[in-house]
Amino acid sequence: MAEIEKKPIKITETILRDAHQSLIATRMTTEQMLPIIDKMDQVGYHSVECWGGATFDASLRFLKRGSVGAAPEIQGTALKTTKLQMLFRGQNILGYRPYADDVVEYFVQKSVANGIDIIRIFDCLNDLRNLQTAVNAANKEKAEAQVALSYTLGDAYTLEYWVDVAKKIEDMGASSICIKDMAGLLLPYEATELVGALKEAVDLPIQLHTHYTSGVASMTYLKAVEAGVDVIDTAMSPFALGTSQPATEVMVETFRGTPYDTGFDQKLLSEIADYFRPIRDQALESGLLNPKNLGVNIKTLLYQVPGGMLSNLTSQLAEQGAEDKFYDVLEEVPRVRKDLGEPPLVTPSSQIVGTQAVFNVLMGERYKMATKETKDILSGKYGATVKPVNEEIRKKVLGDDAEIITCRPADLIPDELDTLRKECEQYIQQDEDVLSYALFPQVATEFFKYREAQQTKIDAGKADTENGSYPV
Numbered sequence: 001m002a003e004i005e006k007k008p009i010k011i012t013e014t015i016l017r018d019a020h021q022s023l024i025a026t027r028m029t030t031e032q033m034l035p036i037i038d039k040m041d042q043v044g045y046h047s048v049e050c051w052g053g054a055t056f057d058a059s060l061r062f063l064k065r066g067s068v069g070a071a072p073e074i075q076g077t078a079l080k081t082t083k084l085q086m087l088f089r090g091q092n093i094l095g096y097r098p099y100a101d102d103v104v105e106y107f108v109q110k111s112v113a114n115g116i117d118i119i120r121i122f123d124c125l126n127d128l129r130n131l132q133t134a135v136n137a138a139n140k141e142k143a144e145a146q147v148a149l150s151y152t153l154g155d156a157y158t159l160e161y162w163v164d165v166a167k168k169i170e171d172m173g174a175s176s177i178c179i180k181d182m183a184g185l186l187l188p189y190e191a192t193e194l195v196g197a198l199k200e201a202v203d204l205p206i207q208l209h210t211h212y213t214s215g216v217a218s219m220t221y222l223k224a225v226e227a228g229v230d231v232i233d234t235a236m237s238p239f240a241l242g243t244s245q246p247a248t249e250v251m252v253e254t255f256r257g258t259p260y261d262t263g264f265d266q267k268l269l270s271e272i273a274d275y276f277r278p279i280r281d282q283a284l285e286s287g288l289l290n291p292k293n294l295g296v297n298i299k300t301l302l303y304q305v306p307g308g309m310l311s312n313l314t315s316q317l318a319e320q321g322a323e324d325k326f327y328d329v330l331e332e333v334p335r336v337r338k339d340l341g342e343p344p345l346v347t348p349s350s351q352i353v354g355t356q357a358v359f360n361v362l363m364g365e366r367y368k369m370a371t372k373e374t375k376d377i378l379s380g381k382y383g384a385t386v387k388p389v390n391e392e393i394r395k396k397v398l399g400d401d402a403e404i405i406t407c408r409p410a411d412l413i414p415d416e417l418d419t420l421r422k423e424c425e426q427y428i429q430q431d432e433d434v435l436s437y438a439l440f441p442q443v444a445t446e447f448f449k450y451r452e453a454q455q456t457k458i459d460a461g462k463a464d465t466e467n468g469s470y471p472v
Contacts, residue, residue, distance in 0.1 A: 019235035026058035052086030076143035095439035108137035121130035122148035124349035127383030150344035341385025380405035
């Protein structure tokens with residue numbers, strides 16, 4: 001039997017972004033990360049994901065940190081040899097609506113300037129028209145433009161569909177392709193088929209990202225690696241499994257002594273895990289880490305709900321005192337998804353579908369109330385869905401004479417960076433502040449007021465909390 005050629009599997013570590021986003025709603029702070037960064041830099045990771053996704057929003061909204069995020073501090077302290085990676089929502093950037101091209105380009109420019117080396121770019125509808133501007137901007141800044149396939153299941157999502165999309169991604173000028181399996185839907189032998197087909201169809205490196213939600217992720221990685229995938233995403237064990245990724249240490253040991261051996265030092269990985277374990281325990285004790293997000297839920301294969309979406313649904317229902325409706329909402333999710341053209345469930349489409357499902361259940365009538373974002377999907381403002389939307393629902397929500405967008409949505413959005421800068425100029429202390437305001441105007445404004453209060457040391461007796469003045 002011929003000896004298999006050695007091909008060490010590369011690993012992207014997610015504990016500084018997706019792992020804690022999926023398990024504890026993106027609440028790990030930069031201060032918690034920094035002491036362990038030097039050891040993480042010694043592992044030999046392909047990259048460390050530390051920004052993008054929900055981190056931008058959470059930093060402003062909950063952690064009271066500015067828009068730059070952790071990237072420059074991580075890069076500037078100890079992570080000097082390992083590439084930094086972020087997740088980028090194409091034309092939606094890190095927000096929940098399409099933005100003008102000039103905002104997208106500026107965000108990419110500033111991300112790279114603040115230390116990001118690899119930008120994973122995806123669109124919640126797999127509408128490639130929404131990715132080209134970001135890809136061009138990343139290439140211009142000499143960053144790696146990785147375009148992600150938002151993996152999902154459905155009649156339209158055939159092997160031929162994925163191969164066709166991958167070929168178009170290669171033609172766009174992408175540096176690599178990621179199979180982004182945000183809900184843990186990719187089964188092991190299907191991974192063999194998909195990875196094999198993509199490796200035959202394109203010359204770009206293929207990365208695989210999945211979640212443990214349905215319990216199959218580690219096996220999926222095993223078969224994908226055997227099929228030729230180049231990179232896999234894992235998380236250090238304290239923040240692995242459940243709605244997060246497979247454990248880094250487990251996958252490293254799985255491939256030890258094989259042609260795919262990473263060569264990573266388990267002793268070093270153990271030290272890193274020991275550092276994060278108390279942070280996990282603290283999150284459990286405080287209730288921040290919900291045990292519901294730690295188990296295996298095979299029904300994920302039916303509901304197609306990604307990890308971050310599960311934790312968001314849990315939070316939404318808890319706020320309404322309706323936690324008993326959790327499984328009712330999960331059953332409503334695939335129905336709403338079908339109504340909206342069967343989009344992949346990934347930010348922001350996952351939030352749109354999830355929130356509408358919550359409304360449909362709590363209101364007792366489907367689409368009695370429709371969110372602005374639901375209306376925007378139905379009207380084409382997010383782009384083209386793979387399958388047609390439910391026309392009956394579209395008429396109920398939008399009326400009979402609604403204008404439907406068929407072009408690239410951003411073509412209808414004039415440059416808005418200068419306008420946004422003028423709107424928030426009184427608060428600007430660094431270039432990136434305009435991007436905070438662009439993505440989350442209200443949240444950013446509150447943060448700007450808070451920051452100013454901290455800097456000016458406002459006397460507690462003079463605080464005006466009603467208007468957002470915060471005492472020190």
